Amino acid sequence: MNNGGTSAESVEAKGEVYNLSSIENFPGTYTVSDKTLILLQGKTHERFENKKGTVIYADAVAAGVSTSMKPEQIVITLK
Secondary structure, eight states, X not given: OOOSSOOOSEEEEEEEEESOSSGGGSSEEEEEXXXXXXXXXXXXXXXXXXXXXXXXXXXXXXXXXXXXXXXXXXXXXXX
16 A cells, blocks of 8 residues: 555454445445544554445554555455
8 A cells, every 4th residue: 555655564453344235345445534533553443435335444553654644545355
């Protein structure tokens, strides 16, 4: 992820998913809300939403973050 600064080397996140009517609606590009709460030591609480209306509220911890700016979008894929 290149977001205009030094990006995170790794991110571990957990959260809750809303408005998921089908597993096919989960992967895709999610827009990051402007209402992100940035906590101390690389911890954040973020809201993501894709074009299909799926919403994710996630708590994340990033390692290796120094001067990164918040990304505007993330891409989620299923393996």
